[in-house]
Amino acid sequence: MKRRSSSPETRSTGHGSSRPEYDVFLSFRGPDTRFNFTDVLHYALLDRGISVFIDKQGIDVGEEIGPEIFQAIDDSKICIPIFSRGYASSSWCLRELEKMMECRKTKELEVMPIFYDVQPSDVKLETKVYRDALTLHEKTHGVEIVQRWAEALKEVARIKGWDTKNIGHGELTRLIAHKVLVKLKVSSVHLSDNLVGIDQAVDEVTDLLSVESKDIRLVGICGIGGIGKTTLAKLIYHELSANFENCCLLSDVRQASESSSFSLLQLQRQLVHDILGDKTIEVSSIDEGKNLIQRRFSRKKVLIFLDDVNHRSQLMALAAKKEWFGLGSRILVTTRDKSVLCEFEDQFEHCLIYEAKELNNLETLQLFSKHAFRSISPPNAFLSLSKKIAAKTGGLPLAIEVIGSFLIGKKQAVWQSMLKKMEECPHKDVKDKLMLSYEALDHHQRQIFLDIACFLVGENKRDADYMWNDCRYFPDEAIEVLLLMSLVKITAENQLWMHDQLKDLGRSIVYQENYEDPGKRSRVWNHEEGLDMIKRKKGTETVVAICMNFAGLYQPLF
Structure with a gap:
């Protein structure tokens, strides 16, 4: 058996093992294409940074298809069968196709067919082009197996694909690579x-x-935070x-632009790389990034999702004017701050605002039940309690x-007990509602929660573990x-993440330790307050951590 190989430059490690994963699996008959x-x-796919499984050797006559081929299909996100006139004459191509269509049903694998020198009608077996080839296979593989291949061919022919007629190979492959890139980005949401x-x-x-x-x-x-703005926007981004x-989707713009490890300039770079599909482009300053976006995006119809914007400077750097983008762009x-958008009403033909709404009573109960019982409705024994507790959440x-x-x-x-606690809190006060979960934590869990809220959002969990282990938390x-x-x-990068509303909750808890004197609080995350406290020696034994700015890099001192 000769082993079919993938491109050596396209391997990537997945599943915590040495088994490669691929963005795209190419299925084709070697002598044809x-x-x-x-x-x-x-x-064209490699140039866009897309990893590809491709047979570089082929399978000789009489050889069997190796199990690694089926595994490669399993480990791919998109499969592209290239239907040439001789495709159906290859039993291995047909086996690959059968596997693809099986994974399309069971794993929602994306299949994107290309009709190279045949028509969809040929693949549907409406002509003799593939039908005769299947007849020949019956003698070797039997009627039952060939029937499965026939069904796979008919099914894949119903998927809208590309026709190579009347278009150059260079232009078509560029369009295909772009489409693949879009689907990969969308599937990552x-x-x-x-x-x-x-x-x-x-x-x-x-x-x-x-x-x-x-x-x-x-x-x-x-x-407000926690009302589902990001979830709503992600779903729309995925569908459109x-x-x-x-x-391009830029997550947590506020946090990223304030972070020492991922600044506003880095957001610009990601935007440029995602839209242009070229990671070699250098952006050395925000002004250079603005000029590059205006010059290179102005003829492109783009969809850009900026998540959690909290300052006009972020929009000024990433999407300041309509002239930066091509017709039809969105x-x-x-x-959380509507005023950030109001400043750009005169820069776009339409600057529109949608106010996210709380869930109604029925939706609140359904969502609560999904989290509390993993079902759309509570069991009868908990129905009354569920309705009362769900009502107290305010539909957030x-x-x-x-x-x-x-x-x-x-x-x-x-x-x-939870219901009684909720009844004592202001119904519309989200922090008080979240405080109920905080109160359910033991001492060590609370300290870790407060550390994350005050200092460690966006930081690597592994680094924080060293500190927490030393503290015996x-x-x-x-x-x-x-x-x-x-x-x-x-x-996925092992970074600690906490919703803004929860982060605000943690910081408010620490702030309440002493409203007047930061030196009498357990944690000081404001650089100016921490610096003043150190200079004047105003700190007390209560302080366990301070966040200081060293040359623009914010670091917690524990």
């Missing part, structure tokens, strides 16, 4: 399984965006991305998620509790 169209497409009461909001924001219109629009989704030439922004998705996640698996006595157990209660999350 290996050294012409497939080769051009292969390098994580959408929660617990979506309730969001369809109407999606429709309303989609109407404001009006992607059919050729004008250039800035649409902002506004509301296919309508645009280029797309800028989608989430923010974050409060619903946090309280529901905390109560999962708890006895009714805990639920009764038992971080592994504490973080697990915080994760289960949805008080903190760990990103």
